[in-house]
Amino acid sequence: MTSILITGGHSGIGLAAARALAASEIDLVLAGRSIERMHPVAAELHAKHGVAATMLTLDTSSLASVRAAAAQFRTMLDSGEISSLDAIICNAGGRFDGDISYSTDGYETTFATNCLGHFLLVELxxxxxxxxGRVVYTASGTHDPDSMDGRMVGAAVEPDAVALANNGKNGGKALSTGRRYSTSKLCTVMYAYELDRRLRKADSSISSIAFDPGSVPETGFLRDMPEPVRWIAGSAAMKWVSKRIGVTTSDMGFSGASLAAIATDADYAGASGKYFQANDGTLSAVRSARMSYDESRARKLWDDSKQLVHLTADEEPVQLR
Incomplete structure (x- = not known):
């Protein structure tokens, strides 16, 4: 039986993907911060489709939580509670409005949550x-400063892991909420590409794929915005305007099903190192931001991230060095 671990699989696009995977009789490990929030989803997936839906406490903003979750997962795997690990879907993440904040490890919350936690989880x-197997990263079209998505949110800056983790400290100017978010998604795409390069160098059959679900107003992305803003963003008129001005648009069902397909379907078995985008009912491989293909920047991002998560020699897989 195929088993897939998905972070953030109990809400938004992750939930839509989890439902699609369960409908294909795939066992799931739902990884998230709240067992209380995951429990009804796990019960629903098991009742409707008969699959195993295991819950794993995991907060991607906390390195200690990621390490504890990885250890618990390995215990469940060794005991037979989980049959296999055929894919890791790095889907959880968020945009954190308001004043800049920091994780329990002292890193800027957006970068810690969207980037470092998943980086460490994949390594472990x-x-x-x-x-x-496959590793699938949920990215965003906002990572590309040359796109309308990127211009509307705030153009991504240099993908410097150390600078991003310490943004706003020691009197430095904090990036805007939008730029923190878009840059975290640029790093996400670059992680996917760098992982692919390392896998190919190691002659591995594992795939690493980046996925842009498009702008989906029904998700929790806008949950911290005023109610009128959320209503306008989800209106038919706004969707029409968004398409006309070049924003990448989608809906929850299609984006979730697309994420599930990329993680499992045979059609994507040879798609490692690619960036897929859901746009107005179509899923296709497209070009990502120009900077995302910079191999020297990606190597530095990867190596600096290893230092930031305090990856030990015992934790680092030989194939990814």
């Missing part, structure tokens, strides 16, 4: 992935 669980 990589040895448990099946021979032809």
């Amino acid at each position: 669980l990589f040895p448990n992935l099946s021979e032809s």
Whole structure:
């Protein structure tokens, strides 16, 4: 039986993907901060589709939480509670409006949550992935400063892990909420590409794929915005305007089903190193931001991230060095 671990699989696009995966009789490990919020989703998936839906406490903003979750996952795998690990879907994340804040590790919250937590999770669980497993990263079109998506949110800045983790400290000027978010998604795409390069160098059959679900107003992305703003963003008129001005648009069902397909379907078995985008009912491989293909920047981002998460020699898989 195929098993997939998905972070943030109990809400938004992650939930839509989890439902699509369960409908295909795939066992799931739902990883998130709240067991209380995941429990009804796990019960629903099991009742409707008969799949195993295991819950795993995981806060991607906390390195200690990621390490504890990885250890718990390995215990469940060894005991047979989980049959296999065929894909890791790095889907959880968020945009944190308001004043800049920091994680329990002292890193800027957006970068810690959207980037460092998933980076560490993949490193720790990589040895448990099946021979032809997949790692799928939920990115965003906002990562591209040349796109309308990127211009509307705030153009991404240099993907410097150390600078991003310490943004706003020691009297430095904090990036805007939008730029923190878009830059975290640029780093996400670059992680996916750098992982692919390392996998190919190691002659591995594991795939690493980036996915842009498009702008989906029904998600929790706008939950901290005023109610009128959320209503306008989800209106038919705004969707029409968004399409006309070049914003990448989608809906919850299609984006969730697309994420599920990328993680499992045979059609994407040879898609490692690619960036897929859901746009107005179509899923296709497209070009990502120009900077995302910069290999020297990606290597530095990867190596600096290893230092920031305090990755030990014992934790780092040989294939990814």
